[in-house]
Amino acid sequence: MINITNLRxxxxxxxxxxxxxxxRIERGERIGIIGSNGAGxxxxxxxxxxxxxxxxxxxxxxxxxxxxxxxxxxxxAETMPVRAIIxxxxxxxxxxxxxxQELIHFFNFEESxxxxxxxxxxxxxxxxxxxxxxxxxxxxxxxDEVTSGLDYETRQRLIDxxxxxxxERETTLVMISHYYxxxxxxxxxxxxxxxxxxxxxxxxxxxxxRYCGQTIITLANDPEYLPLITGFDRLVSPEHxxxxxxxxxxxxxxxxxxxxxxxxxxxxxxxxxxxxxINALATWRRQNGxxxx
Amino acid sequence: MNTIAAKATTxxxxxxxxxxxxxxxxxLFGVIYVPFFGLVFPLLMSFLLANTALLEVPAAFRxxxxxxxxxxxxxxxxxxxxxxxxxxxxxxxxEKQVPLRLELFGLTPTLQMLAKMTSQIIFMTFALAVNLxxxxxxxxxxxxxxxxxxxVLLSMYLMAVILFMLAHGIANWIxxxxxxxxxxxxLYFAFMILGGMMxxxxxxxxxxxxxxxxxxxxxxxxxxxLDVWQGKSYNFAPFIQAxxxxxxxxxxxxxxxxxxxxxRSL
Numbered sequence: 163m164i165n166i167t168n169l170r171x172x173x174x175x176x177x178x179x180x181x182x183x184x185x186r187i188e189r190g191e192r193i194g195i196i197g198s199n200g201a202g203x204x205x206x207x208x209x210x211x212x213x214x215x216x217x218x219x220x221x222x223x224x225x226x227x228x229x230x231x232x233x234x235x236x237x238x239a240e241t242m243p244v245r246a247i248i249x250x251x252x253x254x255x256x257x258x259x260x261x262x263q264e265l266i267h268f269f270n271f272e273e274s275x276x277x278x279x280x281x282x283x284x285x286x287x288x289x290x291x292x293x294x295x296x297x298x299x300x301x302x303x304x305x306d307e308v309t310s311g312l313d314y315e316t317r318q319r320l321i322d323x324x325x326x327x328x329x330e331r332e333t334t335l336v337m338i339s340h341y342y343x344x345x346x347x348x349x350x351x352x353x354x355x356x357x358x359x360x361x362x363x364x365x366x367x368x369x370x371x372r373y374c375g376q377t378i379i380t381l382a383n384d385p386e387y388l389p390l391i392t393g394f395d396r397l398v399s400p401e402h403x404x405x406x407x408x409x410x411x412x413x414x415x416x417x418x419x420x421x422x423x424x425x426x427x428x429x430x431x432x433x434x435x436x437x438x439x440i441n442a443l444a445t446w447r448r449q450n451g452x453x454x455x
Numbered sequence: 456m457n458t459i460a461a462k463a464t465t466x467x468x469x470x471x472x473x474x475x476x477x478x479x480x481x482x483l484f485g486v487i488y489v490p491f492f493g494l495v496f497p498l499l500m501s502f503l504l505a506n507t508a509l510l511e512v513p514a515a516f517r518x519x520x521x522x523x524x525x526x527x528x529x530x531x532x533x534x535x536x537x538x539x540x541x542x543x544x545x546x547x548x549x550e551k552q553v554p555l556r557l558e559l560f561g562l563t564p565t566l567q568m569l570a571k572m573t574s575q576i577i578f579m580t581f582a583l584a585v586n587l588x589x590x591x592x593x594x595x596x597x598x599x600x601x602x603x604x605x606x607v608l609l610s611m612y613l614m615a616v617i618l619f620m621l622a623h624g625i626a627n628w629i630x631x632x633x634x635x636x637x638x639x640x641x642l643y644f645a646f647m648i649l650g651g652m653m654x655x656x657x658x659x660x661x662x663x664x665x666x667x668x669x670x671x672x673x674x675x676x677x678x679x680x681l682d683v684w685q686g687k688s689y690n691f692a693p694f695i696q697a698x699x700x701x702x703x704x705x706x707x708x709x710x711x712x713x714x715x716x717x718x719r720s721l
Contacts, residue, residue, distance in 0.1 A: 211559075213555070215718070226561070227561045231559040233552075233556065233559070235551075235552065236556050237551040237552060237553050237556060238553055238556065239478075239481075239482045239485065239548065239553060240485075241481070241482070241485025241486065242478065242481055242482060242485065243481065246477065246478055246481050247478070249474055249477075250471070250474040250475055250477070250478040250557075250562075251557070251560045251562070252471075253470050253471035253474050254470070254474075278485075291556075294560065298560070298561075
């Protein structure tokens with residue numbers, strides 16, 4: 163559905179995206195694009211959509227009219243009644259759009275219909291665009307930071323809704339997010355960018371195993387705990403955590419037993435995108451001779 | 456090869472054009488300056504000038520002077536509603552990337568532009584009807600011949616399309632509300648002064664300024680169109696030349712903005 167042989171985006175002298183590896187996204191796949199601020203995530207999507215000039219060989223094999231896009235910022239005329247926005251985008255009266263009515267109910271959006279766009283809260287604005295994007299039921303949908311600017315609870319509720327909506331559908335999703343937990347249950351492949359270059363691309367599980375092993379155990383970063391994890395493979399982790407790779411079940415059992423003996427809380431994971439991404443980045447930096455940030 | 460396989464059609468799809476026109480009408484009435492400057496302001500100015508400046512005109516010539524004034528004020532409708540209104544609204548939308556958002560929903564720029572123009576024309580028709588409906592009987596304006604009335608109306612609609620192109624081009628070049636509003640406001644008042652709509656006849660302007668005024672169609676509508684209105688013979692050549700010049704400039708501004716923006720996406 164999306165083929166990239168190579169792709170380059172430049173803003174003046176700055177190269178925002180420089181992909182030299184072939185990337186292929188098949189119909190029905192769900193891709194999470196991750197990376198730090200300025201990594202080139204939005205530029206990559208904008209280039210694919212033809213919204214910014216880009217060089218290279220890349221193609222989306224779907225007519226433009228069958229691509230849904232939820233951008234970071236989605237604005238409409240401030241004084242416009244919300245109902246008029248929906249009816250304009252979908253080209254029919256709400257009464258004749260049962261799917262939209264279902265979505266409005268699904269997103270608890272009924273009371274927002276009578277307002278003008280400027281009277282909506284941040285979360286309601288996000289839901290408005292989401293309702294319209296979902297209602298168009300296009301086979302390929304891009305989401306760029308769909309929950310940006312929302313509080314934790316609203317973010318969780320929105321993502322839960324998205325998960326349940328797409329659970330029953332074959333839609334191809336490309337989702338940019340800073341929040342790894344949002345991607346955990348929604349995507350099956352990760353495309354990781356840094357400084358416009360590809361750090362990693364593949365199945366979530368496969369990438370986890372490549373960079374973290376079979377499972378990981380994370381615990382609070384307390385110097386007193388360090389002797390307990392000696393002899394295990396320590397992974398790069400956020401400052402507040404210690405992360406240990408367990409290559410097999412025996413190693414995991416030995417470590418967890420030791421932690422339990424000392425009454426230390428820990429968390430086990432076989433899919434933690436955050437720890438995977440930190441270690442993928444560390445490997446990429448080593449291999450490419452880049453300094454650590 | 457860096458393309459999306461096919462572009463969305465610009466043909467109205469599933470009746471979306473009709474809804475888009477309705478959206479644009481909501482948009483127009485949602486901001487106070489379009490109804491005010493396009494509907495109320497010409498009425499106010501006509502009544503104000505008819506009851507102040509024109510009071511000194513001898514009674515025998517008063518009806519003719521008032522009629523000339525009303526025809527002159529009618530030009531404010533396309534100028535305010537379309538030129539000022541569309542320029543300000545569209546630049547505001549561009550600044551917030553509203554047209555891009557709609558384009559991503561499959562509403563192409565061409566479709567959006569046509570819907571905007573259609574809604575502006577609908578609004579202008581309403582504003583002209585209200586203005587003529589109130590001004591002709593209440594200020595005792597000379598009655599037009601059918602041909603004269605049609606030509607005046609046709610001129611207003613042609614002017615509307617030309618001014619739409621100019622405003623669209625300026626807003627699309629700049630894509631910022633502040634500077635666009637300043638430029639269209641400046642041009643709006645310049646057109647009104649040069650076109651004799653501010654109470655001073657453009658034929659009384661100093662030489663070089665009068666030369667510029669005569670390059671614009673407003674001068675001819677204010678000065679001469681009472682003859683056209685009444686079905687008298689009139690040499691349209693200078694007026695048509697002025698219209699062609701304004702059309703050429705407006706088309707140049709609009710087309711160049713499209714070319715400029717094509718190379719500077721987003």
